Each structure stands twice: as structure tokens, then as C-alpha cells.
């Protein structure tokens with residue numbers, strides 16, 4: 001690459017989209033957005049838009065898949081055909097199958113599965129728009145939807161991407177940063193109270209120092225995601241309480 005073609009991924013402390021190295025894209029989460037589902041959530045994280053529906057715990061069928069000791073988590077991550085620049089085939093590809101597997105396993109660490117033998121907890125994720133970091137956005141939204149469904153959990157799962165672009169360790173990479181020639185992309189999910197890591201994937205290579213720096217950034221990022229998740233649930237349950245009081249009042253009259 002010629003020197004003049006070199007992109008400064010961080011210049012004067014600012015990234016290409018104006019963020020600081022440790023700054024997340026704006027996050028908005030709403031719990032309880034789908035009537036039919038037992039639990040649901042809608043999340044916007046920068047350009048990423050994710051809708052999650054949770055069903056269950058319900059009888060696992062066919063019967064031979066049932067586990068008499070615990071519930072199964074069936075996580076379905078799907079990208080809408082229109083969510084990416086080139087039309088995505090509606091058929092689930094290798095990437096979606098992999099993301100579904102590791103995300104389901106991450107949620108299993110949080111849910112008290114042993115309380116629901118022979119059942120399945122189905123989590124349906126639809127990515128409606130994307131700009132890198134969709135698996136962490138989806139996982140963060142999914143744990144809000146699980147809480148909305150009233151499924152008992154040790155903690156929420158909060159997830160974030162960290163990585164490197166242009167030699168700089170940065171939080172929450174966007175697509176332009178993920179496409180940097182030296183990019184490292186590391187999605188991480190944790191149970192924020194205990195800091196137990198329940199998902200960690202890595203594309204690219206870090207030095208030991210970069211790794212330590214990114215783990216610190218990830219922890220900071222997850223704490224912010226956790227706050228947004230709890231705020232969404234607080235809002236949902238305060239509204240539900242208000243509705244409940246209103247209908248009780250109407251019943252008394």
C-alpha cells in the first residue's frame with residue numbers, strides 16, 4: 001500500500017466515525033415488543049437492528065431430543081436478505097449455523113436449565129440491518145428477551161466486540177474498521193456480575209499487551225451494555241405495573 005493510501009483509523013484520538021477508542025455506538029433496547037412471543041426485544045446498536053422472539057420453556061419435540069435433566073436452548077440467528085449490501089440467501093449458511101451454536105451455548109451458562117427438564121427454550125433472532133457486531137448485538141438483545149419471558153437466569157448476558165484497526169485497540173468495531181488490513185475482531189460475552197466469559201471468538205492476532213488492553217475495554221463495554229439492558233427491563237416492568245394498577249382501579253369501579 002502506498003503511504004498516501006494509508007487510512008488513519010484513529011486520528012487525534014478520533015475514529016473514522018468520530019468515536020473515541022473506548023466508545024460504543026449508540027444503543028437502544030426495548031423489551032416486550034411482540035405480542036405472540038413469550039418474551040421479546042428490539043435493539044438498535046449503531047446501524048445494527050435486531051429483533052428477538054423467545055418461546056418456552058415448552059415441551060421439546062420430537063421426544064427423542066428431550067433431556068430429562070435440563071432444558072435445551074435452541075438459538076436461531078438469521079440475517080434478513082436485505083440486511084447486508086449483497087442480497088443474503090434466505091437459506092441459513094455456515095456462518096449463521098456457527099453463530100447460532102456459540103450464542104446458544106453462551107445463554108445456557110446464564111439460564112437455570114435444570115429447572116425445566118424435557119423442554120426447549122427457542123430463541124429466534126432476526127438481523128434486519130447490519131454494520132458489524134451483529135452477533136454481540138443479537139446476544140445482548142436475546143438475554144433481554146429471555147428475561148422478558150420470565151425465564152430464571154443467574155445474570156443477563158452482555159456482549160460487545162473489541163479489536164484492532166490501523167494498529168489501535170478499539171471498542172465496538174464497525175464494518176470499515178473490521179475491514180482494516182491488520183484488523184482483529186474479537187466478540188466477547190460475559191455475565192457482568194461475576195465477569196464469567198461465556199463467549200469469546202477471535203479473528204486475527206493480538207500481542208499480549210493488546211490482548212490485555214482489549215479485555216479491559218471489553219469489560220467496560222459490557223458494563224455499558226448491561227446498563228442499557230437493565231434500563232430496558234426496568235422500563236418494561238414499570239409500564240406493566242402501571243397497566244396492572246390501572247386495570248385494577250377500573251375493576252374496583
Ligand code: CDP
Pocket residue numbers: 084085086088095130131132133134135136175178185187
Ligand atoms: O456481524 P458480526 O460482526 O457478528 O459478524 P461478521 O461475520 O464479522 O460480519 C461482519 C459484518 O459483515 C456483518 O455485520 C454484516 O454487516 C457483514 N456481512 C455481509 O455483508 N454479508 C454477509 N453474508 C455476512 C456479513
